[in-house]
Amino acid sequence: xxxxxxxxxxxxxxxxxxxFQAHLGSSAISVISFLSAFGEExxxxxxxxxxxxxxxxxxxxxxxLTVLMGTVWNPMIKNIALRRRPYMDHESIKILRVVEPGADxxxxxxxxxxxxxxxxxxxxxxxxALALQLKKKWAVALxxxxxxxxxxxxxxxxxxYPTDVLCGWALALLAVFxxxxxxxKIKNQWLLYGLLLVTALxxxxxxxSADYYSGLGLLLGFILGTAAEEKFVRFENTKSIxxxxxxxxxxxAVFFALNTLLKLPFSKEFLDSxxxxxxxxxxxxxxxxAFVDFAVYPLLFKYxxxxxxxxxxxxxxx
Numbered sequence: 288x289x290x291x292x293x294x295x296x297x298x299x300x301x302x303x304x305x306x307f308q309a310h311l312g313s314s315a316i317s318v319i320s321f322l323s324a325f326g327e328e329x330x331x332x333x334x335x336x337x338x339x340x341x342x343x344x345x346x347x348x349x350x351x352l353t354v355l356m357g358t359v360w361n362p363m364i365k366n367i368a369l370r371r372r373p374y375m376d377h378e379s380i381k382i383l384r385v386v387e388p389g390a391d392x393x394x395x396x397x398x399x400x401x402x403x404x405x406x407x408x409x410x411x412x413x414x415x416a417l418a419l420q421l422k423k424k425w426a427v428a429l430x431x432x433x434x435x436x437x438x439x440x441x442x443x444x445x446x447x448y449p450t451d452v453l454c455g456w457a458l459a460l461l462a463v464f465x466x467x468x469x470x471x472k473i474k475n476q477w478l479l480y481g482l483l484l485v486t487a488l489x490x491x492x493x494x495x496s497a498d499y500y501s502g503l504g505l506l507l508g509f510i511l512g513t514a515a516e517e518k519f520v521r522f523e524n525t526k527s528i529x530x531x532x533x534x535x536x537x538x539x540a541v542f543f544a545l546n547t548l549l550k551l552p553f554s555k556e557f558l559d560s561x562x563x564x565x566x567x568x569x570x571x572x573x574x575x576x577a578f579v580d581f582a583v584y585p586l587l588f589k590y591x592x593x594x595x596x597x598x599x600x601x602x603x604x605x
Contacts, residue, residue, distance in 0.1 A: 291371075291395070292369045292370065292371040292375075292395055292400060293368070293369045293370055293371065294370070294371050294376045295370060296373070296448055296450075297448075297450065300373075300448040300449050300450065301373070301377055301379075301380070301448075303442070303449060304373060304377075304380050304442055304443070304445060304448070304449075305377075305379050305380060307442065307443045308380065308381060308383075308443065308445065311443065316383060316443065316444075319439065319440045319443045319444070320383050320384045320440060320443070320444050321440075322436045322437055322439070322440035323384050323406055323437060323440045323441060323444060323446075325410050325433050325436065325437050326404075326405070326406030326407060326408075326409045326410035326434075326437040326441070327406065327409070329539070330413075331354060331409055331413055332535075332538070332539055332542055333535055333539065334413055334417070335347060335350060335351050335354065335413070336534065336535040336538045336539065337531055337532075337535050338350060338417070339351060339581070340522075340524075340531070340534040340535060340538055340585065340588075341524060341525060341530070341531030341532075341534055341535065342524055342525075342526075342531065343524060344522075344524050346420050348513050349416065349420060349466065349467055349470060350413065350416040350417055350420060351509055351513075352466055352470075352483070352509070352510075353412055353413075353415075353416040353462050353463055353466040353467070354409060354412045354413045354416060354462075355502065355505055355506040355509055356412075356462045356465075356466055356483060356486075356487070356506070357408045357409065357411075357412040357458060357459045357461075357462040358405070358408070358409060358412075358501075358502035358505065358506070359487040359490065359499065359502040359503055359506050360408075360458060360461075360462065360486070360487070361403060361405050361408045361455065361458060361498070361502070362399060362400070362405070362490065362494055362496055362498040362499035362502060363487075363489070363490040363494060363499060364402070364403060364454075364458065365399060365400035365401070365402060365403070365405075365496065365498070365499075366400065366490065366493055366494040366495060366496060366499065367493075368400065368402045369400055370400050370401040370402035370448075370451070371395065371400070371401060372395075372398065372400070372401040372445075372446060372447070373401065373445055373446070373447065373448055374392070374445040374446070375393060375395075380445045381445050382444065382445045382446060383443075383444040383445055384440075384444040384446060385398060385446070386398045386399055386405070386446070386498070387497070389555070389559070390559050391559070394559065394561070395496065396495060396496055396497060396559075396560075396561025397496075397497055397559055397561065399496045399497065399498040400496060401446075401447055401448060401451050402448070402450070402451045402454060403451050403452075403453075403454035403455035403457075403458055404438065404441050404446075404447045404451040404452045404454070404455035405455065405498060406437050406438075406440075406441050406446075406447075406455070407434060407437055407438045407441060407447075407451070407452045407455030407456055407459070408455040408456070408458050408459045409459075410433055410434045410437040410438075410459075411430070411434040411455065411456045411459035411460065411463070412459035412462050412463060414426075414429050414430045414433045414434065415430045415434070415459060415460060415463040416462075416463050416466075416467075417429075417430070418430035419463055419464070419467065420467075434456055434459075438452035438453075438455070438456065466483075469482065469483070476514070480510050480514075484506075484510075487503060487506060488503075490503065491503075495561065495566070496561075497561070497566060497569055499566075500566045500567065500569045500570040500573075501569060501570070501573050503570050503573075503574075504569065504570040504571065504572065504573030504574040504575075504576075504577065505573045505574070505577045507570075507574045507577070508573060508574040508575065508576065508577025508578040508579075508580075508581070509577050509581060511574075511578050511582070512577055512578040512579070512580065512581030512582035512583075513581050513582070515578070515581075515582040516581055516582045516585055519582075520582065520585050520586055522585040522586075522588045522589075523588075534588065537584065537587065538580050538584055541576075541579060541580055541584050542576055542580050545575070545576045545579055545580075546572060546573075546576050549572045549575060549576070550572070553565075553568060
């Protein structure tokens with residue numbers, strides 16, 4: 288499937304991006320490029336996993352649901368605006384960090400459209416939701432600093448126009464305040480999930496980029512996984528930092544290992560083709576991975592329950 292897209296921008300956006308890439312040194316560009324990681328999949332898994340698997344499961348569900356709604360809504364807007372990425376239309380702008388490293392940078396089906404910025408939405412959604420739940424000054428400060436850094440990096444590496452970033456932040460803030468409000472108003476969990484899915488599922492009728500199907504799969508797996516965990520597993524959070532770290536590392540390993548394993552039956556050409564079948568395989572893959580991580584993986588926690596726990600003192604008479 289070949290996607291083309293639309294080209295629209297303000298002249299100052301291109302000039303600003305050209306100036307950044309021309310005047311920032313290679314070392315600065317490398318550091319700035321790394322900042323994009325704070326809006327990517329790995330960072331989201333680490334923070335969400337530390338919160339859900341480790342410190343506060345209930346808070347983790349709220350933050351996770353907020354982030355994933357933004358992750359689905361973002362490409363739904365992208366597939367309406369169909370805005371091509373800056374480097375696709377301006378030879379003077381170089382792409383220094385693609386969304387899908389293994390795919391052709393000019394493949395819109397794989398790389399996704401530009402408006403709004405997915406990285407900016409994820410970073411603001413994750414840190415913003417966390418700040419709203421914690422209500423701590425340091426968390427609020429992070430909710431300002433981290434999205435700013437991520438947005439700056441996305442513009443500098445040539446992946447997004449500045450207006451992509453601004454709208455990504457706005458979309459994330461909608462999710463940050465709307466999801467907790469709905470949780471408070473709608474006490475029936477499945478009614479809440481149904482309402483949120485009603486806003487997410489229309490994308491199946493018109494979205495043709497991989498990012499929508501990744502987000503939809505993660506959302507479905509997260510909803511079903513956390514519900515199954517609540518009914519059948521019911522693991523306990525831990526205050527042990529060591530156990531938190533072990534749980535996050537294990538969950539991250541399960542996520543990436545299973546995601547890789549589920550790709551094996553398919554050729555790279557098929558997975559990158561952007562066909563309807565490939566997109567639905569992607570959705571199913573991410574749904575399975577998320578379900579296993581949130582419903583099955585926590586079954587292992589009972590085997591690590593004693594790690595980092597204080598051992599009872601041995602009596603001298605023993």
